[in-house]
Amino acid sequence: MINITNREFVRLVRQAYREIPHHITQSLDNVDVVVEEWPGPEEEDLINGEGSLFGLYHGVPLTEREGGDSMLPNRIAIYRQP
Numbered sequence: 001m002i003n004i005t006n007r008e009f010v011r012l013v014r015q016a017y018r019e020i021p022h023h024i025t026q027s028l029d030n031v032d033v034v035v036e037e038w039p040g041p042e043e044e045d046l047i048n049g050e051g052s053l054f055g056l057y058h059g060v061p062l063t064e065r066e067g068g069d070s071m072l073p074n075r076i077a078i079y080r081q082p
Contacts, residue, residue: 006080010035013078027062031074038081052082 004012013035017025039053047053059074 006035006037009080031059031076033076033078036077036079039077039079043077054079054082 013033017033039056043053043056046056055076055078057074057076
C-alpha cells in the first residue's frame with residue numbers, strides 16, 4: 001500500500017477530476033466529489049465482503065431525474081482506505 005498524506009490524496013483526486021473529458025463533467029453539475037477515509041458499514045455491506053470499495057456514487061441516476069426537481073446534490077465518495 002502506498003502511504004500518502006490526506007492533502008496529497010485530495011490533490012490527486014482533484015487532478016484526476018480535471019482530466020475527465022468535458023462531455024462527462026458537464027453531467028456532474030449537481031454532484032459533489034468528496035474524499036472520505038473509509039467506507040461506512042452500510043457501504044461495505046454493498047460488496048458482501050468481496051473485493052475493495054474505492055468509491056461510491058450516492059444519488060439519483062440521470063435517467064431517473066425529473067426536470068425541475070430541487071434535490072440535494074448527489075455525491076461521489078472517494079475512499080482513501082478501502
